[in-house]
Amino acid sequence: MATAKVDGLAPYEAEDVVASRSSRDALARAAMYVALAAAWIATCGSLYMSEVLGWIPCLWCWYQRIAMYPLAVILAAGLVLRDRNLPKYALCLAVPGALASVYHILLQKVPAFARFESCVIGVPCSADYLNLFGFITIPMLALVAFVIVIVACVIALGVREPASENYLAQGPLAVLPPAASVGLIVAAIVALFVLSGAMTRSRQPASSIVSSAPAAALPAGASREAAAARYEQACAGCHGPANAGMQLIRAEYLRTHSDLEVMALIRAGRSATDPDNFSGKAMPANGGQIGISDEELVALVRYLREVRGN
Numbered sequence: 001m002a003t004a005k006v007d008g009l010a011p012y013e014a015e016d017v018v019a020s021r022s023s024r025d026a027l028a029r030a031a032m033y034v035a036l037a038a039a040w041i042a043t044c045g046s047l048y049m050s051e052v053l054g055w056i057p058c059l060w061c062w063y064q065r066i067a068m069y070p071l072a073v074i075l076a077a078g079l080v081l082r083d084r085n086l087p088k089y090a091l092c093l094a095v096p097g098a099l100a101s102v103y104h105i106l107l108q109k110v111p112a113f114a115r116f117e118s119c120v121i122g123v124p125c126s127a128d129y130l131n132l133f134g135f136i137t138i139p140m141l142a143l144v145a146f147v148i149v150i151v152a153c154v155i156a157l158g159v160r161e162p163a164s165e166n167y168l169a170q171g172p173l174a175v176l177p178p179a180a181s182v183g184l185i186v187a188a189i190v191a192l193f194v195l196s197g198a199m200t201r202s203r204q205p206a207s208s209i210v211s212s213a214p215a216a217a218l219p220a221g222a223s224r225e226a227a228a229a230r231y232e233q234a235c236a237g238c239h240g241p242a243n244a245g246m247q248l249i250r251a252e253y254l255r256t257h258s259d260l261e262v263m264a265l266i267r268a269g270r271s272a273t274d275p276d277n278f279s280g281k282a283m284p285a286n287g288g289q290i291g292i293s294d295e296e297l298v299a300l301v302r303y304l305r306e307v308r309g310n
Contacts, residue, residue: 028156035152042145067097087153101143
């Protein structure tokens with residue numbers, strides 16, 4: 001077997017250097033595949049939550065998606081093309097994404113950050129679709145994925161040998177032509193979207209109902225303007241700013257149930273897979289609002305009945 005040469009070193013010393021380089025490059029290469037797996041798992045999980053479970057992303061969820069989704073493509077393309085600077089490219093997205101996740105967690109878990117709420121329309125950034133054990137939330141899962149990518153990139157940058165052969169050239173994808181590898185990645189992305197669409201529950205919209213019942217008056221101490229403002233803040237993102245959006249104002253549930261029953265529904269929320277949910281989208285508990293009082297809920301329900309005309 002031929003022995004690799006290293007200038008200025010004896011043959012036995014050269015073998016040790018080559019073995020050391022090979023070990024470090026293998027570790028760096030493996031780290032980038034770990035980063036790729038983390039990015040793809042996070043991307044697929046994000047799409048599953050929004051497209052299958054019907055969890056509507058908030059503004060800061062989208063910021064994290066903007067960082068994570070390109071990572072899934074860049075890491076795959078960098079490994080296919082065997083780009084030695086791939087860790088640097090990935091860090092440019094992973095670090096801002098991790099910072100966005102940390103800020104989103106603070107918005108959800110630290111009351112003092114509520115005054116910095118930037119999701120003034122649509123799903124509130126403080127809404128918790130997922131809250132396992134009191135701390136495992138969607139931005140927490142995103143932060144874990146970003147941290148894995150960051151650590152993997154730091155390892156790849158720290159252990160590789162600057163003068164050695166490109167450590168990505170010996171990866172598993174190297175056995176495939178670059179064009180074939182890119183084709184497999186594109187096919188996987190298309191299959192993911194097709195699967196997500198097939199799994200989304202199709203719903204029939206509720207029929208439009210016209211009622212001649214008189215409008216209910218708003219309770220004392222809760223102005224119509226305050227109720228309208230609460231609607232715009234908590235509900236308009238999904239149900240429409242003109243009060244005629246996603247099966248809310250025309251919903252039969254509002255006509256056939258009492259104020260207390262409607263309030264209980266708002267308090268509990270409704271999952272996307274609920275048989276009575278015709279929108280296919282999840283409704284967060286309390287509309288994703290923190291600290292909404294019973295009086296405010298009563299005012300909101302009466303406001304909905306007033307603008308609907310029953």
